[in-house]
Amino acid sequence: MTDRENDPETGSRLQPKYDSNGLIAAVVSDDSSGELLMLAYMNAEALQRTQDSGVAHFYSRSRQRLWKKGETSGNILTVTEMRIDCDQDAVWIKAVPAGPACHTGQNSCFYRKIISGKLELIE
Amino acid sequence: MTDRENDPETGSRLQPKYDSNGLIAAVVSDDSSGELLMLAYMNAEALQRTQDSGVAHFYSRSRQRLWKKGETSGNILTVTEMRIDCDQDAVWIKAVPAGPACHTGQNSCFYRKIISGKLELIE
Numbered sequence: 434m435t436d437r438e439n440d441p442e443t444g445s446r447l448q449p450k451y452d453s454n455g456l457i458a459a460v461v462s463d464d465s466s467g468e469l470l471m472l473a474y475m476n477a478e479a480l481q482r483t484q485d486s487g488v489a490h491f492y493s494r495s496r497q498r499l500w501k502k503g504e505t506s507g508n509i510l511t512v513t514e515m516r517i518d519c520d521q522d523a524v525w526i527k528a529v530p531a532g533p534a535c536h537t538g539q540n541s542c543f544y545r546k547i548i549s550g551k552l553e554l555i556e
Numbered sequence: 557m558t559d560r561e562n563d564p565e566t567g568s569r570l571q572p573k574y575d576s577n578g579l580i581a582a583v584v585s586d587d588s589s590g591e592l593l594m595l596a597y598m599n600a601e602a603l604q605r606t607q608d609s610g611v612a613h614f615y616s617r618s619r620q621r622l623w624k625k626g627e628t629s630g631n632i633l634t635v636t637e638m639r640i641d642c643d644q645d646a647v648w649i650k651a652v653p654a655g656p657a658c659h660t661g662q663n664s665c666f667y668r669k670i671i672s673g674k675l676e677l678i679e
Contacts, residue, residue, distance in 0.1 A: 460595060547640055547647075
């Protein structure tokens with residue numbers, strides 16, 4: 434490979450830049466509406482399983498384990514596209530959600546606006 | 557305040573859950589196209605300045621300092637809406653970009669797809 438191909442910003446080589454905990458941020462948007470659904474974190478295994486299965490997997494920081502989104506609720510996220518950012522420390526997933534993406538029952542985890550320092554439910 | 561109003565998930569009180577480094581993830585999407593532009597991190601000061609000024613501020617982990625997006629390039633992000641997620645550890649900003657959001661000159665930092673484990677430039 435040339436230096437350019439190997440360069441994290443210009444190259445074609447996937448070389449995720451994991452943080453000190455071995456994690457990379459992953460944002461999921463709804464493939465049809467474009468709305469942001471959730472933000473979570475992936476370790477190398479979660480990223481690989483997501484690519485292999487086509488269904489979003491994450492690493493739960495609170496439970497400290499691999500987590501297939503929807504494993505309990507059934508509300509899986511079927512991946513339609515994955516992107517990575519310039520310095521390869523964030524992933525953007527477009528997905529078709531099988532149900533509400535948020536554990537609260539909301540379609541999106543981002544159900545509140547910040548207005549004048551307070552939170553308001555979106556319409 | 558009642559317990560419900562004070563609850564991070566149901567309440568109207570902004571109480572960001574910063575990580576051990578005092579940071580919260582912030583995703584920016586283009587207000588008109590809905591495309592994801594970038595993902596960065598905010599400390600409490602960056603979040604406050606973003607709210608006060610209406611222009612996105614972040615905390616640069618590499619430079620370890622507050623960073624007004626576009627301070628050098630002029631490509632500021634004018635905030636049209638801010639949301640926070642269920643557990644208040646991620647912020648979603650909709651913004652009008654003054655120019656390319658990525659330091660590489662691309663409109664979005666997410667200019668490459670992951671396909672079969674390799675990266676391909678989007679069309």
